[in-house]
Amino acid sequence: MIASWRTCILEFPLLEVAFAHFDRLTQAWLKKENSALMIRHLPAIFLLLWISSTGVSHAFTGKVVSVADGDTITVLTKDKSQVKIRLYGIDCPEKAQAFGTKAKQFTANLVFGKQVDVEAIDQDRYGRTVGVVSVQGANVNEMLLKTGYAWVYTRYCRKSFCSTWQDTQEAAQAGSLGLWSDPNPTPPWEYRRGSKAGTKKQQTQVKSSGAYHGNTSSHVFHRQGCRYFNCKNCTVNFQTREAAINAGYRPCGICKP
Numbered sequence: 001m002i003a004s005w006r007t008c009i010l011e012f013p014l015l016e017v018a019f020a021h022f023d024r025l026t027q028a029w030l031k032k033e034n035s036a037l038m039i040r041h042l043p044a045i046f047l048l049l050w051i052s053s054t055g056v057s058h059a060f061t062g063k064v065v066s067v068a069d070g071d072t073i074t075v076l077t078k079d080k081s082q083v084k085i086r087l088y089g090i091d092c093p094e095k096a097q098a099f100g101t102k103a104k105q106f107t108a109n110l111v112f113g114k115q116v117d118v119e120a121i122d123q124d125r126y127g128r129t130v131g132v133v134s135v136q137g138a139n140v141n142e143m144l145l146k147t148g149y150a151w152v153y154t155r156y157c158r159k160s161f162c163s164t165w166q167d168t169q170e171a172a173q174a175g176s177l178g179l180w181s182d183p184n185p186t187p188p189w190e191y192r193r194g195s196k197a198g199t200k201k202q203q204t205q206v207k208s209s210g211a212y213h214g215n216t217s218s219h220v221f222h223r224q225g226c227r228y229f230n231c232k233n234c235t236v237n238f239q240t241r242e243a244a245i246n247a248g249y250r251p252c253g254i255c256k257p
Contacts, residue, residue: 059119064111069095070103070149073111073133075118086128087141088121089157089165090150091188096216098236098247099179103149110143111135121159130156145169148178151187182243210237212257214249226255 062075065082070092075083092107093100114135122130133140144150145168152165173180186194213229214221214236221236221244222229238244241257251257 059117061115061117063115064113067104067108067112069100070107070144072128073107073116075116083118084128085118085133086124086126086130087144088130088132089153089159089162090141090144091153092144092150093179093185094188094191096235097186097188097191098182098214098238098243098249099149099185101219102178102248103144106144106147106149107140110138110140116140141165142168146172146177148172148175148180153189155189179247181246183239210239212238212241212244214238214244214247219249220252221249221257222252223255223257226252226257228252228254 060077060083062077062083064073065076066074068074068084071087071090073085073087075085077083092103095101095104111133117134118129118131119134120129120131124130141150142165145152145165150169152162152169154162154166157165172178179185212221212223213231213234215228215231215233216236217233220228221238222231222234228234236247236249238247238249241251244257245251
């Protein structure tokens with residue numbers, strides 16, 4: 001455990017000093033040395049604990065070797081370890097949602113196979129590093145908001161720049177960019193909550209709403225009256241034909257919407 005802590009603090013000289021005191025305190029305790037030595041190092045230990053509790057971020061670079069979806073990538077670091085990164089403060093549409101595929105493709109075009117800078121901010125419950133990613137000076141998190149491929153994840157976006165990101169999102173919405181071409185897009189956190197519930201009532205509501213239904217498997221959309229309108233995978237709703245096409249879906253060859 002001590003070795004892992006030592007690796008984590010290399011980028012923070014203040015933490016390294018505090019950790020050195022922690023080492024001495026630990027050795028003193030193991031050797032049962034007098035309490036005066038232990039007390040002398042306590043301020044540094046409190047410093048270590050305080051800095052750790054403030055969530056100090058650290059940065060590293062690496063090559064993007066995988067893009068799982070719009071807001072999740074895998075970075076290969078210089079020491080050849082793979083780190084899964086969840087982009088901080090934003091939430092892209094799920095794969096089964098409208099614009100989920102386009103958000104993933106946008107991120108892939110932006111970073112796949114390239115060197116990126118990662119400012120690690122936190123770690124989520126799945127063990128992923130949560131951070132801000134930059135490529136060639138461009139902030140990837142912010143680019144996804146600017147082009148309309150993500151929402152600000154207000155539940156978790158707590159940094160000072162989040163208010164600026166909110167303005168960026170509103171500008172994309174005003175311009176009907178990306179997912180905002182749909183007049184009533186469903187935020188991914190609500191979509192996930194609905195998917196987990198999985199009740200028949202919710203499924204009925206999904207199938208009955210929208211002038212067009214998109215098949216999340218084939219990415220073909222159908223109009224009302226088509227025999228495939230309520231197919232098993234036709235769970236994405238579009239109010240207009242243009243919204244379906246902009247989301248990357250193609251018209252059904254049978255009903256010709």
